[in-house]
Amino acid sequence: MEPFLELIKKPDNVPILAILFLIPFFLWLSYKQARQTDRTGVPSDAALNDKVYVWPYLCRNEFICAIIIMLILGVWSIMIDAPLEEPSDPAKTPNPSKAPWYFLALQEMLVYFDPWIAGVVLPGLIIAGLIAIPYIDINPKGKGYYTLKERPFAIGVFCFGFLILWIVLMIVGTFLRGPGWNIFWPWEEWDPHRVVPLTNVNLSYLFGIRDDLTANFFGFAVVAGYFALGPIFYFWKYKSSKFLQQLGLIRYVIVSFLFLSMMALPIKMILRLALNIKYVWVSPWFNI
């Protein structure tokens, strides 16, 4: 219990504690408005579309908001001191070494993927994917108001990525990772000498493949087959789905590639945690 309490008390972890309250609050606030929109079929604020003067009405709100935020920041700054540890020492590596809290979801991905995927390719895809959102989401509805019914796929995917893969992994990285980057539950002591059996095997090994070349082709087939799920679904559903016809092939390819790349993280996590899979595809140049 003690290391967990230490983590809670760390000044740099205050933002995460704040997030634990802020996210549920704003989820509730937006859900309430989305439900009202979906029940009545009219955007919840549609009646408030008349114009008012910015001065004084908006400027007053901004001023009050700024005062409240500065008050919170002032109290926070008086009550809690920024951390300062010993002088830096390249010869003294702390265990665990943690990145700043907002990068801990990325550091968490390193458990499941090699650094070039977890640290470079996936972050790159997150950025590219975020920028691509307005261009691949062709649903004209739900612009400027909260709704769930009118865009369930978009909101579902974004919430999964933001809340589960970003926020929850950040919290896991902050509060549950101890020495050796092993999971330590809040009630456990941090044991730097904990022995973790390294029983992970590659997927090809699980299928009885012992030969490197066959394993390479097997891994390639699995990964290619996974990403082929997108096109297969497209040709299977194209005739009957008006949505796919509107979306078009190029947009669909981008959507399915980004979606499958995102889902690769939870899939790899399940494979690792349930089946002790190390790599799906082992090649002479890289491992996935």
Added chain:
Amino acid sequence: MNEERKGLKEKITNSDIWKSIFRHGYEDTGRRYTLQVLQNVWLHLHPPRISRHALHFRFTWCMGGITFLMFLVTAVTGVLLMFYYRPTGEYAFLDIQALEFDIPFGMLLRNMHRWAAHGMVISVMLHMFRVFLTGSYKKPREFNWAVGVILLLITFFLSFTGYLLPWDQLAYWAVTVGTNMARATPVLGHEGPFAPTDITQANDVRFALLGGTIVGPSTLLRFYILHCVAVPLVASLLMALHFWRVRKDGGISGPL
């Protein structure tokens, strides 16, 4: 007496000096409300009038404005901190200690800078979440969403470069862990896939970022300049673009 005071007031407000500074009166009319915004350099980013729904906290969560406020707080406190801080291996840590123990209100200054930076990371993430949930990135605001994504990255990068400056164990190892990823960049990192054989740890992309093969004094100087000059400059330009596009793309999004 009252008459006299009124006469004096009129004399002042009718003087050439007063009129050269204040271009309009303070009467309670729509015309004055409009001029108040249009003729004020700080307020003219706003339109003179706005949809009533945009006033509500439940719609905007105020997160964009809070992000900008946090940026301003970090800019002001950051400039003050720069007076007391030297970005060298010998002095960086000692200067932070001096800030904490010797300089009046130094600790408060450092606290405000750090917590405002953390606050900015939270508010910018929530701002993005709100903009997504209200579908505000949709036509015609696609490009401004892209600018926002870049600003989100810049916020992370500003926070990350600032994290190194106290030059303590926390800073040193957090940045070491963070920048170790760059080793694995495909082609450009010496441990990444498809790296040519002449890419070593002394000339790869991580070396360019750190100015060395490990985090050292030259990294401190690089991160200091990125943190205090280069990135805030880019951030300011992109913020100007971001706010301008909010206006040009039809103001804050809303139903109808």
